[in-house]
Amino acid sequence: xxxxxxxxxxxxxxxxxxxxxxxxxxxxxxxxxxxxxxxxxxxxxxxxxxxxxxxxxxxxxxxxxxxxxxxxxxxxxxxxxxxxxxxxxxxxxxxxxxxxxxxxxxxxxxxxxxxxxxxxxxxxxxxxxxxxxxxxxxxxxxxxxxxxxxxxxxxxxxxxxxxxxxxxxxxxxxxxxxxxxxx
Amino acid sequence: xxxxxxxxxxxxxxxxxxxxxxxxxxxxxxxxxxxxxxxxxxxxxxxxxxxxxxxxxxxxxxxxxxxxxxxxxxxxxxxxxxxxxxxxxxxxxxxxxxxxxxxxxxxxxxxxxxxxxxxxxxxxxxxxxxxxxxxxxxxxxxxxxxxxxxxxxxxxxxxxxxxxxxxxxxxxxxxxxxxxxxxxxxxxxxxxxxxxxxxxxxxxxxxxxxxxxxxxxxxxxxxxxxxxxxxxxxxxxxxxxxxxxxxxxxxxxxxxxxxxxxxxxxxxxxxxxxxxxxxxxxxxxxxxxxxxxxxxxxxxxxxxxxxxxxxx
Numbered sequence: 001x002x003x004x005x006x007x008x009x010x011x012x013x014x015x016x017x018x019x020x021x022x023x024x025x026x027x028x029x030x031x032x033x034x035x036x037x038x039x040x041x042x043x044x045x046x047x048x049x050x051x052x053x054x055x056x057x058x059x060x061x062x063x064x065x066x067x068x069x070x071x072x073x074x075x076x077x078x079x080x081x082x083x084x085x086x087x088x089x090x091x092x093x094x095x096x097x098x099x100x101x102x103x104x105x106x107x108x109x110x111x112x113x114x115x116x117x118x119x120x121x122x123x124x125x126x127x128x129x130x131x132x133x134x135x136x137x138x139x140x141x142x143x144x145x146x147x148x149x150x151x152x153x154x155x156x157x158x159x160x161x162x163x164x165x166x167x168x169x170x171x172x173x174x175x176x177x178x179x180x181x182x183x
Numbered sequence: 184x185x186x187x188x189x190x191x192x193x194x195x196x197x198x199x200x201x202x203x204x205x206x207x208x209x210x211x212x213x214x215x216x217x218x219x220x221x222x223x224x225x226x227x228x229x230x231x232x233x234x235x236x237x238x239x240x241x242x243x244x245x246x247x248x249x250x251x252x253x254x255x256x257x258x259x260x261x262x263x264x265x266x267x268x269x270x271x272x273x274x275x276x277x278x279x280x281x282x283x284x285x286x287x288x289x290x291x292x293x294x295x296x297x298x299x300x301x302x303x304x305x306x307x308x309x310x311x312x313x314x315x316x317x318x319x320x321x322x323x324x325x326x327x328x329x330x331x332x333x334x335x336x337x338x339x340x341x342x343x344x345x346x347x348x349x350x351x352x353x354x355x356x357x358x359x360x361x362x363x364x365x366x367x368x369x370x371x372x373x374x375x376x377x378x379x380x381x382x383x384x385x386x387x388x389x390x391x392x393x394x395x396x397x398x399x400x401x402x403x404x405x406x407x408x409x410x411x412x413x414x415x416x417x418x419x420x421x422x423x424x425x426x427x428x429x430x431x432x433x434x435x436x437x438x439x440x441x442x443x444x445x446x447x448x449x450x451x452x453x454x455x456x457x458x459x460x461x462x463x464x465x466x467x468x469x470x471x472x473x474x475x476x477x478x479x480x481x482x483x484x485x486x487x488x489x490x491x492x493x494x495x
Binding site: 071074075085086087088089090118119121122123124 | 204208210211212214215218219220222223224225483
């Protein structure tokens with residue numbers, strides 16, 4: 001595997017904590033509290049981010065928020081180009097009439113968010129679906145935008161935004177990785 | 184781990200990693216079956232032909248449901264209503280189906296090896312839905328899934344397969360799959376229904392059902408085909424039941440909890456007491472539900488692998 005060239009650290013550990021706090025406040029403000037609010041993280045890194053946002057909201061409001069995890073593999077439009085492994089969805093609550101905040105790490109082409117919307121609708125009919133992302137790096141291929149953005153980062157196509165989380169990677173950081181030579 | 188097989192023809196020779204991948208994937212599809220809308224768009228671009236040269240209710244329905252739950256297009260074919268009756272060969276039948284741009288073929292055939300033969304003639308992925316006395320891999324997988332659910336593991340589990348081992352494709356798939364997963368297998372049945380190759384498999388054999396019950400955590404009770412009695416392989420169904428039938432009295436005598444599987448259809452009162460088939464020991468209906476999930480997993484993994492192998 002070629003060595004990755006880190007161009008910049010976009011968010012560090014403290015920055016990530018502050019961003020999660022801000023996203024939690026924005027979600028609460030827009031939904032006017034926690035009534036009928038639920039949070040669903042998109043596997044893989046959206047899931048721990050969703051859990052962190054929920055913990056923050058619960059700490060701020062002192063109320064329990066339903067938390068779920070969504071695997072969108074079965075809804076991808078590039079199935080048969082690669083062999084995606086399904087890892088399971090766990091939404092242990094009714095989503096009917098709920099205000100569901102979908103959480104993902106990076107918003108890029110919009111195809112993951114599109115698939116997540118399809119997947120979520122198979123569980124019921126939420127009142128609203130909102131999208132929260134840690135990083136919006138642009139290059140949308142579908143008419144999708146996020147309601148809550150941790151950080152907007154203009155990128156070139158070949159660059160990669162790499163979100164690293166303690167739960168999965170042992171550290172908290174968001175890195176901008178340089179485009180490979182020739183790309 | 185990536186799944187790199189184009190066909191599912193048998194469990195013999197499959198690694199523990201491959202089997203685990205299929206079983207893990209099936210768990211996620213079982214969750215899909217519990218959803219308010221138990222359907223996903225995953226195989227929208229895939230066409231599956233179900234080619235059944237032998238009667239089947241459970242397996243065929245299970246495959247059809249799995250295909251529909253994955254949004255595949257499907258065509259079904261049964262020999263009784265097809266040009267096979269006019270003398271068309273298996274190869275011609277299959278190639279005609281493939282010329283209609285089918286991606287996957289699910290085949291059941293009375294001849295062992297028919298799915299292997301097709302896999303050599305066709306570009307499509309071939310799934311063996313039971314071939315003669317050879318194998319029934321998806322049945323073996325759903326049995327393993329059911330046992331894993333019940334016990335939380337397969338490693339070290341003691342499973343006795345009871346009945347007509349000689350003519351059972353279910354027994355062979357179970358044997359190969361379970362042993363690859365680290366389970367212990369005991370074969371139990373009359374010596375006339377025990378294959379000579381059982382010794383070559385290196386597996387323990389008994390002709391005493393009470394011994395099998397005393398040893399096992401789970402019994403996989405096979406269906407006794409009535410034509411075997413007509414062929415003189417055992418004297419009467421009544422005698423078979425008396426010597427090999429799984430009964431509540433036998434379980435009570437062994438005084439132990441045991442899990443009972445049966446691939447269906449059941450001959451109530453022959454290989455198993457009717458009441459026992461519906462009892463707290465039975466996981467027969469779980470097997471049916473798991474069958475759909477396992478077949479979804481197999482279709483999903485093969486379709487994905489096919490795409491990757493073609494480099495599409």
